[in-house]
Structures are given as C-alpha cells and as structure tokens.
Amino acid sequence: MVETLTPTLNRSWMIFFSTHKTLLTALFITFFFTVLYLQRDAGTGVLIFRREFSSRKLPKLRPVAYNLTDFGGVGDGVILNTAAFERAVMAISKLGKKGGGQLNVPPGNWVTAPFNLTSHMTLFLAEGAVVIGYDNEKYWPLMPPLPSYGYGREHPGPRYGSLIHGQNLKDVVITGHNGTIDGRGRTWWKKYRQKLLNHTRGPLVQIMWSSDIVISNITLRDSPFWTIHPYDCKNVTIRHLTILAPITGAPNTDGIDPDSCEDMVIEDCYISVGDDGVAIKSGWDQYGIAYGRPSKNILIRNLVVRSMVSAGISIGSEMSGGVSNVTVENLHVWNSRRAVRIKTAPGRGGYVRHITYRNLTFDNVRVGIVIKTDYNEHPDKEFDPKAVPVLEDINYISIHGERVRVPVRIHGSEDIPVRNVTFRDMSIGITYKKKHIFQCSFVEGRVVGSVFPAPCENLDLYDERGNLVKKSASHNISDIDYDF
Ligand SMILES: *[C@@H]1O[C@H](CO)[C@@H](O)[C@H](O)[C@H]1NC(C)=O
Ligand SMILES: *[C@@H]1O[C@H](CO)[C@@H](O)[C@H](O)[C@H]1NC(C)=O
Ligand SMILES: *[C@@H]1O[C@H](CO)[C@@H](O)[C@H](O)[C@H]1NC(C)=O
Ligand SMILES: *[C@@H]1O[C@H](CO)[C@@H](O)[C@H](O)[C@H]1NC(C)=O
Ligand SMILES: *[C@@H]1O[C@H](CO)[C@@H](O)[C@H](O)[C@H]1NC(C)=O
Ligand SMILES: *[C@@H]1O[C@H](CO)[C@@H](O)[C@H](O)[C@H]1NC(C)=O
Ligand SMILES: *[C@@H]1O[C@H](CO)[C@@H](O)[C@H](O)[C@H]1NC(C)=O
Ligand SMILES: *[C@@H]1O[C@H](CO)[C@@H](O)[C@H](O)[C@H]1NC(C)=O
Ligand SMILES: *[C@@H]1O[C@H](CO)[C@@H](O)[C@H](O)[C@H]1NC(C)=O
Ligand SMILES: *[C@@H]1O[C@H](CO)[C@@H](O)[C@H](O)[C@H]1NC(C)=O
Numbered sequence: 001m002v003e004t005l006t007p008t009l010n011r012s013w014m015i016f017f018s019t020h021k022t023l024l025t026a027l028f029i030t031f032f033f034t035v036l037y038l039q040r041d042a043g044t045g046v047l048i049f050r051r052e053f054s055s056r057k058l059p060k061l062r063p064v065a066y067n068l069t070d071f072g073g074v075g076d077g078v079i080l081n082t083a084a085f086e087r088a089v090m091a092i093s094k095l096g097k098k099g100g101g102q103l104n105v106p107p108g109n110w111v112t113a114p115f116n117l118t119s120h121m122t123l124f125l126a127e128g129a130v131v132i133g134y135d136n137e138k139y140w141p142l143m144p145p146l147p148s149y150g151y152g153r154e155h156p157g158p159r160y161g162s163l164i165h166g167q168n169l170k171d172v173v174i175t176g177h178n179g180t181i182d183g184r185g186r187t188w189w190k191k192y193r194q195k196l197l198n199h200t201r202g203p204l205v206q207i208m209w210s211s212d213i214v215i216s217n218i219t220l221r222d223s224p225f226w227t228i229h230p231y232d233c234k235n236v237t238i239r240h241l242t243i244l245a246p247i248t249g250a251p252n253t254d255g256i257d258p259d260s261c262e263d264m265v266i267e268d269c270y271i272s273v274g275d276d277g278v279a280i281k282s283g284w285d286q287y288g289i290a291y292g293r294p295s296k297n298i299l300i301r302n303l304v305v306r307s308m309v310s311a312g313i314s315i316g317s318e319m320s321g322g323v324s325n326v327t328v329e330n331l332h333v334w335n336s337r338r339a340v341r342i343k344t345a346p347g348r349g350g351y352v353r354h355i356t357y358r359n360l361t362f363d364n365v366r367v368g369i370v371i372k373t374d375y376n377e378h379p380d381k382e383f384d385p386k387a388v389p390v391l392e393d394i395n396y397i398s399i400h401g402e403r404v405r406v407p408v409r410i411h412g413s414e415d416i417p418v419r420n421v422t423f424r425d426m427s428i429g430i431t432y433k434k435k436h437i438f439q440c441s442f443v444e445g446r447v448v449g450s451v452f453p454a455p456c457e458n459l460d461l462y463d464e465r466g467n468l469v470k471k472s473a474s475h476n477i478s479d480i481d482y483d484f
Helices: 002-044 046-055 082-093 185-193 285-291
Strands: 064-067 076-080 101-105 108-112 121-125 129-133 164-167 170-176 180-182 205-208 211-216 219-221 228-231 234-239 242-244 262-273 278-280 295-307 311-316 323-343 351-372 390-411 418-430 438-441 443-452 460-462 468-470
Touching: 064 082, 082 101, 082 108, 082 121, 278 295, 311 351, 323 390, 351 418
Parallel strands: 064 101, 076 108, 101 121, 108 129, 121 170, 129 180, 164 205, 170 211, 180 219, 205 228, 211 234, 219 242, 234 262, 242 262, 262 295, 278 311, 295 323, 311 323, 323 351, 351 390, 390 418, 390 438, 418 443, 443 460
Antiparallel strands: 295 311, 460 468
C-alpha cells in the first residue's frame, strides 16, 4: 500500500504542484505583460496622456473661446456630434464683428457628419482630440459639381460635400496641439472599389471662394478622397501638418490640392498618402477654360513627401485655368513612384509657366522629374482637342538624389512642346547604368554647369559662366521609354 500509495501521493502532489506551477507561471506572465502593456500605454497612449491632455493649456486665440462640450458634444467615439458642431458654429457666426470665436475640441473621439465653418472662426483641436468623419454616406449632403469641373470628378452630377466645409468665408483657422481629423476613409475606398457609390467621394476639408485661411499644427488621416482642397481661395497658409493615408489601396487620397488658388504657402509638412502629396490644379477641360481662374503665386517648401502611387508634388492634370509662379523648394521625396510631375493633355487648354524647383532631394524614387502631355482623362466627350496647353519657363535648380531609376522624363509632343526648360546643378545617383535615362521629346531649353546624369541631346549646354558650349541638334528628338 505504502509503496503504491507514496508514488500515487507523490504523483498527485506532483501533478497538483505542476499545475499550480503552470498557473503561477501563467499568472506571473500575465501580470508581467500587463505591467509592460500599461508602461507602454503610459509612454504613448491612454493613462498618463489623459493627464497631459487636460494639463496642456489651450491658447485663447479669439476674444471668445468655447468648448465643444458647451454645445452638448460627447467624445465617446459613438455619439454623433454634428448638431453640437453646428450649434457651436452658429454661436461663433454671431461674433464676427467682435473678432470671432474659437471652438476648442478637447481630447476624445468626436464622431460627426459633415458640418460647415463660419468666418472669423478658429477650430482648435487639443492634443488627443480626434474628429472622426461618420462613414455613412446618407449623412453626407450632396452639392453641385464644382463649376470648373462640370462633373463630380468620379460621377456626373452632384458630389458629396467635405467633412469640414466652408464657402464664401474670410479669416478661418484650423489648428491645434496636433489633434487629428480622421476621415474613416477605409469604408469609402471599399465602397468605391465595389462601385457602390453613386456620387463622387467628398474631401476631408474643402474651403471654397474664401480668403485668409490658415490650417496648421494638426494631423489629417484617411480622407475619403482628396485631403485638403482649397478651391478658388486667396491667401491660404498651410503649415506644420501631418497628412497620412495608406500608401496603396487608398484611391485619390491626395494630400493638399490648391485649385484655382492664389497667394498660398504650404510649408513644413509631412505627407504620406495614397495619391499625389500635393497637386496644384485649376479646373478641367472646357469647364476649367470657361471658369478661367488660375492657380498662381504658390510657395511650397520644407516638405517631406511619400507617394507610391503618383508623385510627391504634381501640377495638373486639371490645369485648364492655368498655373503660374509656383516655387517648390527644400523638398524631400522618399520611397516614391515619382518626385515632381507636371501632367496635362490636349483639351486642357490653359498653361503651366514660371515654375521653379529648387533644392529637391529624391531618395529611392522610380522617376524623378516628369512632364507628361498625354494624360488623357476627360470629364466628357465635349472637350476641344485643339485646346492645347502651353508649358514653358520651368527651372530645375539643385536637384540631388540617390537610388533613382529614371531621373528625368520630359515627354513633350508635337502639339504640346515644352519650352524654355533650365537645369542647373543636378546630381542624381541612379540605380541602373543605362543610356537614355535622361529622357526627352519635344523639349527646348538648356543645361547650365554640372548636370549628372548626362542630359538628353534636346538641350543646349552652357558652362557655369553662362557661355554656350554646345547647341542642341534638335529639340524634337524623342527618347522616351516607359518600359524603363
Ligand atoms: C471642455 O469641457 C470638458 C468637460 O466639461 C472639460 O473636461 C475640459 O477641460 C474642457 N476643455 C476646455 C479646453 O475647456
Ligand atoms: C454647407 O453650406 C453649403 C452652402 O450653403 C451647403 O450646400 C451645404 O449643404 C452645407 N453643408 C452642411 C453639412 O450643412
Ligand atoms: C503629430 O501626430 C502625428 C500622428 O500621430 C505624428 O506622426 C507627428 O509626429 C506629430 N507631430 C508632432 C509635431 O508632434
Ligand atoms: C445607388 O443607386 C442605386 C440605384 O438607384 C441604389 O439602389 C443605391 O442605394 C444607391 N447607393 C447609394 C450609396 O446611394
Ligand atoms: C492673409 O491671411 C492672414 C491670416 O488670416 C492675415 O493675417 C494676413 O493679413 C492676410 N494677408 C493679406 C495680404 O491679406
Ligand atoms: C506648431 O508646430 C510647430 C512644429 O512642431 C511648433 O514649432 C509650433 O510651436 C506649433 N505651434 C503651436 C501653436 O503649437
Ligand atoms: C510669385 O509668387 C510669390 C509667392 O510665392 C510672390 O511673392 C511673388 O510676388 C509672385 N510674383 C509675381 C510676379 O507675381
Ligand atoms: C535643402 O533642403 C533640405 C531639406 O530637404 C534642407 O535640409 C537643406 O537645408 C536645404 N538646403 C538649402 C541650401 O536650403
Ligand atoms: C525662360 O524662362 C525664364 C524664367 O524661368 C525667363 O526669365 C526667361 O525670360 C525665359 N526665356 C525666354 C526666351 O522666354
Ligand atoms: C519641332 O517641333 C515643333 C512643333 O512642336 C516645330 O514647330 C519645329 O519646327 C520642329 N523643329 C524641328 C527642328 O524639327
């Protein structure tokens, strides 16, 4: 008995002990990881941040400041705050003559359907404040197509308005302590792909026919469509923004699209999106020509941009009202398909002129500098193919980079030649030591001083002092190879 009992006892004790040991170990591991998890959260998220959020005092930028909660706002990530935003905007609209009003959005998740801003208003997003676009299209009002597009852009007829919208305003500021506007784009991209939408998707922020606009120090993410769309505006400043969307599978999530705007600055932004980082536009074919409002006097500087689908900075393809006097400087484009692109087509009309790119850095970019003149995407068949755009006076100065496949592809055509292009001080590290990677056709212009890789033969060569070294044999040589 003893002999048999002891081992039995021993065994059961051992089983008892080992299960408890397992249990204790499991408990310990759970405890350990919980502590780790909480520690991690304390560093980046919930716990300690909550205290930091409320302790970071919000500046008072207008004579009157409201809190969204004053109007019944609830930041629980579920309740709709559309009415609270509308009541707040209504209250601020009465303060115009007294210097306007500020609406503070405290930390929390504030779901809302689209709402309109008013003049002399500052929307201030506290650290940890997330304004979330309600992703049910039934709550998104339809608006007429933009006059210079004559078309929703994706569908004829009306289009969805933007989540945060403004028309005919003056003196509007959207800023904060890096609070976020989240467009819940995933729902929209999916429905778009499945062709479930009957109207063009809405931008995240669209300000139309307005002046003196500032958008700064916030994060915008996952827009249903273009992220920021200033339309026919004057005096717009955009700075210190982070604009994010997945780099693939997020169709048309351009970062910032100045459209028929003048006197605009875009600076110190980080943009990584599913389409163009910035795309300067001015209307589409016959509608844009008739509307006739150019984009001009635009300064873009100190941007870091990533675009796997399109380009870091684009002009066009909708440019029918004309684009002129644009400077792009101190731009860093990384892991992207293209760095800077001008795109147009017969039918657009208009012009792109007086464009200067200075101090650009390309890092791991497939094609660096691109001009494309056959971007044949049209609103309808009524466009006039004889309305050819003029492309001229374009400067590329101090262009550097590494891991670039095709540094230059300027594809002018007989109908749309590219005139008066200047390259000065360029050195781009290339991934392939192949000829014809500096591709040109129907381009007239010059290379001044040292330019690497060797330029195409369409261009005249000048030395540093501006003396002609070698005149181009022909501007019309075509050496474009899209396979490469
Ligand atoms: C806004 O109201 C909430 C709730 O009353 C409060 O916790 C928060 O501190 C207020 N924030 C500001 C910026 O006034
Ligand atoms: C914003 O204002 C415009 C112009 O009045 C209007 O068409 C649109 O429906 C308004 N949007 C909302 C969400 O009220
Ligand atoms: C703002 O928030 C974004 C997204 O969380 C972050 O990537 C960025 O670094 C923040 N910017 C600043 C200045 O803290
Ligand atoms: C699109 O139109 C179809 C047919 O009129 C309709 O059944 C469907 O509900 C509409 N979808 C949306 C998202 O409005
Ligand atoms: C441009 O807008 C800013 C911000 O509202 C304002 O301070 C400035 O005076 C405006 N500039 C001009 C020339 O109107
Ligand atoms: C805006 O962001 C920049 C860069 O992060 C920072 O230097 C500046 O102080 C911020 N402005 C405000 C009002 O927080
Ligand atoms: C070109 O745009 C800049 C702003 O980027 C402006 O200062 C300048 O006056 C403009 N030049 C002309 C000729 O309009
Ligand atoms: C060129 O741009 C980079 C940012 O891409 C910046 O760090 C550098 O200071 C700029 N150089 C000049 C001379 O402005
Ligand atoms: C070429 O463009 C530059 C500006 O980029 C301008 O100063 C110059 O006058 C233009 N030359 C011709 C011949 O049009
Ligand atoms: C080059 O093409 C243009 C049309 O784009 C034409 O006007 C010009 O005469 C051509 N030049 C040569 C040398 O073939």
